[in-house]
Amino acid sequence: MKHHLVLRVVAKLLIPLILLFALYVQFHGDYGPGGGFQAGVIFGAGFILYALVFGVDTATAVARPPVVRVCVALGLLLFSGVGVVSLLLGGRYLDYSVLADDPVRGQHLGILLIELGVGITVAAVMVTIFFAFAGRERA
Amino acid sequence: MQWLGLYNYWIVIFLMMAGFYVVISRSNLVKKIVGLNLFQTSVFILYISMSKVQGGTAPILKEGFAVYSNPLPHVLILTAIVVGVATTALGLALVVRIKEAYGTVEEDEIHNKDESL
Amino acid sequence: MLLSFLATTAIAVVVLRDLFAVVMLFGIYSLLTASIFLVLDAVDVAFTEAAVGAGISTVLMLATLALTARTEKKPRQWSPLPLVVVMITGATLIYGTLDMPRYGDPSAAIHQHVAPRYINESPHETGIPNIVTSVLASYRGYDTLGEVAVIFTAGVGVMVLLGAGTRSRKKKGEKS
Known part of the structure; x- marks a missing residue:
C-alpha cells in the first residue's frame, strides 16, 4: 500500500472529521437538518473508508465484529427500552412526555435517546454488512 | 402552461419505467438490483415532489418564515432510504451466495443448471 | 434541468x-x-x-x-415484449398523472390534513425546531421503531447469508 501515500494521509486527516461530523449531526438533529439515520450512515461510512484505505484487518482490530454485533442489537433495545420506561412511568408506549417533570423537556429527552438508538443500530448494521462482504472477498 | 406543473411526475414515471425495463428484460442479477434501485429512487422523487409548496422553505422552524414544505413525506422517505440500502445489501448478499452455489449470476444459465439436475 | x-x-x-x-x-x-x-x-x-x-x-x-x-x-435474442409492457404501463401512469395536483400547489390534498397540525403544534408540544425530527421521533415513533427493526433484520440476514466477517474467513482457511 506504499503507493497510496496521498490517499492514506488524506484519509487520516478526514476520518476524525467525518466521525466528529457524524456526532454533530446526531446531537444537533433537533435544531438543524440531521438525526439518527443520517448520523448512523455517516459514522458507518467513516469506518468503511478506514477499512478501504488501511485494510479490513486493521479495521476489525478497531471495531471488533462481536462488539459491532452487540451494538446492532443495543440500538434497537435502547429505542424499545425508552418505550418501556415511558410505559412504566404511567404514560403510553413511546409517549415521552412522562420522562421528565415537564412534558416539553420529556419530549426532548425522549427524542434524543431514541435518535441515539437509531444512530447506533444504523451505524453498526452498515459496518457489519461491509465486513460481511469484505470478509468474503478474501476467501 | 398548466401541463408544466406535471413535468416532475413525468420524469418520475420515466425513471420508474427505466427501472422496470431493466428488471424484466435483463438476466444479470446485479443489473436487476440496480434496476430495482432506480425504481425505488423514482418513488422517493415522487413523494418529495408532492411535498413541495410554492414559496415554502425547508421544514425547520425559524422566525420570519411562514410557509413550510410538508414535513410528513420527508419523514417517510428519510427512513425509506436507509431501509432501502439495508434491503439492497440483503439482495446483494443473496446474489453473492447464488454466484458461489451456481458459478454464475445470469438468470438463464441458473435456470439451465436447475433443469439439467 | x-x-x-x-x-x-x-x-x-x-x-x-x-x-x-x-x-x-x-x-x-x-x-x-x-x-x-x-x-x-x-x-x-x-x-x-x-x-x-x-x-x-x-x-x-x-x-x-x-x-x-x-x-x-450479451443477451441471446432481443425481444420486444418487455419494451411493449413498459410502454403500456408508462402510458397508463402518465394518464393517471393528469388528475394530480400541479407541482407546488399549496391547496393540494396532501397539504390539508395532518401537515398543518405538525407545523403549528410541534413547537409547543416538543420544543424542537426541526419538524422532520419531531415527527420522525415523536409523532411517528412506532413507525420509526418498525423501520429500525427492519434495518436490524436486514443486518442479521446479511450476517446469516455471508457469515459475520472473521468467523467465515477462518472456516474458509481450514477448508483450503
Whole structure:
C-alpha cells in the first residue's frame, strides 16, 4: 500500500472529521437538518473508508465484529427500552412526555435517546454488512 | 402552461419505467438490483415532489418564515432510504451466495443448471 | 434541468453492459437525486441520500462486483415484449398523472390534513425546531421503531447469508 501515500494521509486527516461530523449531526438533529439515520450512515461510512484505505484487518482490530454485533442489537433495545420506561412511568408506549417533570423537556429527552438508538443500530448494521462482504472477498 | 406543473411526475414515471425495463428484460442479477434501485429512487422523487409548496422553505422552524414544505413525506422517505440500502445489501448478499452455489449470476444459465439436475 | 440530467443518467444505466460503469453512474445518479431533494426543500432527505446513495450503496455494489462478474453477458435474442409492457404501463401512469395536483400547489390534498397540525403544534408540544425530527421521533415513533427493526433484520440476514466477517474467513482457511 506504499503507493497510496496521498490517499492514506488524506484519509487520516478526514476520518476524525467525518466521525466528529457524524456526532454533530446526531446531537444537533433537533435544531438543524440531521438525526439518527443520517448520523448512523455517516459514522458507518467513516469506518468503511478506514477499512478501504488501511485494510479490513486493521479495521476489525478497531471495531471488533462481536462488539459491532452487540451494538446492532443495543440500538434497537435502547429505542424499545425508552418505550418501556415511558410505559412504566404511567404514560403510553413511546409517549415521552412522562420522562421528565415537564412534558416539553420529556419530549426532548425522549427524542434524543431514541435518535441515539437509531444512530447506533444504523451505524453498526452498515459496518457489519461491509465486513460481511469484505470478509468474503478474501476467501 | 398548466401541463408544466406535471413535468416532475413525468420524469418520475420515466425513471420508474427505466427501472422496470431493466428488471424484466435483463438476466444479470446485479443489473436487476440496480434496476430495482432506480425504481425505488423514482418513488422517493415522487413523494418529495408532492411535498413541495410554492414559496415554502425547508421544514425547520425559524422566525420570519411562514410557509413550510410538508414535513410528513420527508419523514417517510428519510427512513425509506436507509431501509432501502439495508434491503439492497440483503439482495446483494443473496446474489453473492447464488454466484458461489451456481458459478454464475445470469438468470438463464441458473435456470439451465436447475433443469439439467 | 436536474431532472433531465437524471433521465440521461438513467438511460446510460439501462444501456451500458459494463457493470463497473453502471455502478459508478448509479453513484452519480444518487448524487443528482440528492441535489434535487435539496432544491425541493427536503434537506434531511438530501443529506441521507448523499451519504447512502453516493457512499455506502456504491461501495457495497462494488464489493459484489468483485465477488461476481464485471460485465454483463450479451443477451441471446432481443425481444420486444418487455419494451411493449413498459410502454403500456408508462402510458397508463402518465394518464393517471393528469388528475394530480400541479407541482407546488399549496391547496393540494396532501397539504390539508395532518401537515398543518405538525407545523403549528410541534413547537409547543416538543420544543424542537426541526419538524422532520419531531415527527420522525415523536409523532411517528412506532413507525420509526418498525423501520429500525427492519434495518436490524436486514443486518442479521446479511450476517446469516455471508457469515459475520472473521468467523467465515477462518472456516474458509481450514477448508483450503
